[in-house]
Amino acid sequence: MTKEDEIFLDRINTYADEVLLGIDPQKTQVSYQLEKLRPIMEELSKETGMDLDDVFIKYMDLASERSVVTERKFQNTVGNMNSYGDLMADD
Numbered sequence: 001m002t003k004e005d006e007i008f009l010d011r012i013n014t015y016a017d018e019v020l021l022g023i024d025p026q027k028t029q030v031s032y033q034l035e036k037l038r039p040i041m042e043e044l045s046k047e048t049g050m051d052l053d054d055v056f057i058k059y060m061d062l063a064s065e066r067s068v069v070t071e072r073k074f075q076n077t078v079g080n081m082n083s084y085g086d087l088m089a090d091d
Contacts, residue, residue: 001062001065001066001069005058005062008044008058008059008062009059009062009063009066011040011044012037012040012041012044012059013063015037015039015040016036016037016040019036019037020033020036020037023036034056041055041056041059
């Protein structure tokens, strides 16, 4: 992910943290959540010259990419903790 991609994603996520505060994403329709994000996506669309649909697609791609990286880091940490535990058990 490029630095520009990180800034792009962070802007949407920061906005989402504000406008979706207190909303349970598991119990709230995705269409409602997306409608709440529309203003920041429109702003990014104007700034970048991208279609609104393309901004949404880019956001989803970048969010997925970040999620994979975060999960991979977590799994590596857990794996390292398990390896450490295995070493301790051998003592």
